[in-house]
Amino acid sequence: MRARIVDKIRNAGVVGAGGAGFPTHAKADATVDTVLVNGASCEPLLMSDPYLLEAETDSVVRGLTAMLDCTGAGKGIICLKGKHSRAMAAVRDAVAKDATGRLAVFELKDFYPAGDEHVLVREVLDRTVPEGGIPLQVGAVVSNVESLRNVALALDDTPTTHRYVTVTGEVRRRMVARVPVGTLVSDVIAFAGGAAIADFRVVDGGPMMGRVLPDTRQPVTKTTSGLIVLPPDHTVVARKIMDPVRVRRITSTICCQCTQCTDLCPRNLLGHRLHPHKLMRVPQSQVLSNPVAREALLCSECGVCEKYACPMLVSPREVNAQVKKALMQAGVRLEASGRAPTGHPFRAARAIPTARLMHRLNVAQYAAHFDSACEFAATQVAIPLKQHIGAPAVCVVSPGDRVTMGQLIGEIPDKALGARVHASIGGVVESTADAVVTIRAHS
Ligand code: SF4
Ligand code: SF4
Numbered sequence: 001m002r003a004r005i006v007d008k009i010r011n012a013g014v015v016g017a018g019g020a021g022f023p024t025h026a027k028a029d030a031t032v033d034t035v036l037v038n039g040a041s042c043e044p045l046l047m048s049d050p051y052l053l054e055a056e057t058d059s060v061v062r063g064l065t066a067m068l069d070c071t072g073a074g075k076g077i078i079c080l081k082g083k084h085s086r087a088m089a090a091v092r093d094a095v096a097k098d099a100t101g102r103l104a105v106f107e108l109k110d111f112y113p114a115g116d117e118h119v120l121v122r123e124v125l126d127r128t129v130p131e132g133g134i135p136l137q138v139g140a141v142v143s144n145v146e147s148l149r150n151v152a153l154a155l156d157d158t159p160t161t162h163r164y165v166t167v168t169g170e171v172r173r174r175m176v177a178r179v180p181v182g183t184l185v186s187d188v189i190a191f192a193g194g195a196a197i198a199d200f201r202v203v204d205g206g207p208m209m210g211r212v213l214p215d216t217r218q219p220v221t222k223t224t225s226g227l228i229v230l231p232p233d234h235t236v237v238a239r240k241i242m243d244p245v246r247v248r249r250i251t252s253t254i255c256c257q258c259t260q261c262t263d264l265c266p267r268n269l270l271g272h273r274l275h276p277h278k279l280m281r282v283p284q285s286q287v288l289s290n291p292v293a294r295e296a297l298l299c300s301e302c303g304v305c306e307k308y309a310c311p312m313l314v315s316p317r318e319v320n321a322q323v324k325k326a327l328m329q330a331g332v333r334l335e336a337s338g339r340a341p342t343g344h345p346f347r348a349a350r351a352i353p354t355a356r357l358m359h360r361l362n363v364a365q366y367a368a369h370f371d372s373a374c375e376f377a378a379t380q381v382a383i384p385l386k387q388h389i390g391a392p393a394v395c396v397v398s399p400g401d402r403v404t405m406g407q408l409i410g411e412i413p414d415k416a417l418g419a420r421v422h423a424s425i426g427g428v429v430e431s432t433a434d435a436v437v438t439i440r441a442h443s
Helices: 002-012 024-028 048-055 057-071 085-097 117-125 145-155 185-191 235-240 244-254 260-264 291-298 304-309 316-329 354-361
Strands: 034-039 075-081 103-108 140-144 162-169 175-180 201-204 226-230 371-375 380-384 408-411 427-431 436-441
Touching: 002 024, 002 057, 002 145, 024 057, 024 140, 024 145, 034 048, 034 057, 034 117, 034 145, 048 057, 048 075, 048 085, 048 145, 048 162, 048 371, 057 075, 057 085, 057 103, 057 140, 057 145, 075 085, 075 117, 085 103, 103 117, 117 140, 140 145, 162 185, 175 185, 185 201, 185 226, 201 235, 226 235, 235 304, 244 316, 260 304, 291 316, 304 316, 304 354
Parallel strands: 034 075, 034 140, 075 103, 162 226, 175 371
Antiparallel strands: 162 175, 201 226, 380 436, 427 436
8 A cells, every 4th residue: 555655656756845845755665653744834924734634534534544554553532722722623523533542633833833844742741862863763643634634635636736835024914825836926026915914024934934936937836834024124134135144244243152043942951962151152264173063953044043142142053054065065974973862851841932032023913804715826836846845856857848737747767766747727838947847838
């Protein structure tokens, strides 16, 4: 049964919808004892996971059951926060009806980053993922809510063609919209009634880990969880668009070594050897040789140090990210410590309440009044052939081809880790240049 389900997930191009887009068929091919459904909706403002857990409960549970069958796991635990009361009620109802006894619910506390895979595994299973490791090493697979819904669709040979996106911030209608993959961000914002301010920037993802888009001609991908429209001088945006070299110079100069970044770092609190305050004192010339710099490889870039902990308002996260990139490019690895990480005794007390974080980020006013299940019908899409971890898909269509929604347009290269890509609307292929397939709907 495993091979059949894994093939269906692979054929449908399902990827991790909550993060970097790891191909789900590769996760499904693992052997574990537990599958965790990550419904933490960890980033402030993002609402699509609670929406799906409430409105598509049966579909998510069907996808979870398929993952249990694939991985041989005896337990599937749906993890979400109690504040999403309607989603919680729907999930509890579905679990109560499960006759196999394999399903359970875990109510997460409302803190950031409850959805970090390492943190989630610790909270729910009381297991610590090794430094630089993945949940598989402690017998768990973590799956995103929307990924599991897409697994359920894959069982019926329906490929991943759409994405649920939270559209919020300075738009006239805040919403959770279902949009075809490849829809231009400008079209999604127009669908949300347009921007309510003349000058704005758009954050792709959540306010903590999302990135500021260079322009609104970018496409929605399988990993686009949110689009947040904000003024250019908003605290969330301003830090993200500063020159990274300048950020690094300022951070290293201004850091007063108070250690707040380390004290509140979620990975340090799990017992990992990550001490961002020490990294601030590593000269740039010693990044490849100083053993302290290698700790940057353990940074999840969650942003707690930058957006919450640091009293000097500088960015250890950015310094870590730059050091990590340099180390990875040089092929430098962190030596295994050989010890089992033990969590900090104050870990629970140092968890960051989401409500306080939202006020610190000045985004609390964007958290209310969402329309749900808004369906957008695109007339043109630009679908990247790489929306996932692994090799880009190989284009199998040409300009002028007529395609139907769900038709394969990108194939996984031979023997590579990757994900298939499908047409998200029916129409004519206009271009395949720059590894992007542009399709215009039939008029
Ligand atoms: S971004 Fe900062 S707080 Fe988050 S893991 Fe990295 S060092 Fe720790
Ligand atoms: S919190 Fe800021 S000032 Fe304090 S040690 Fe970290 S980077 Fe330096």
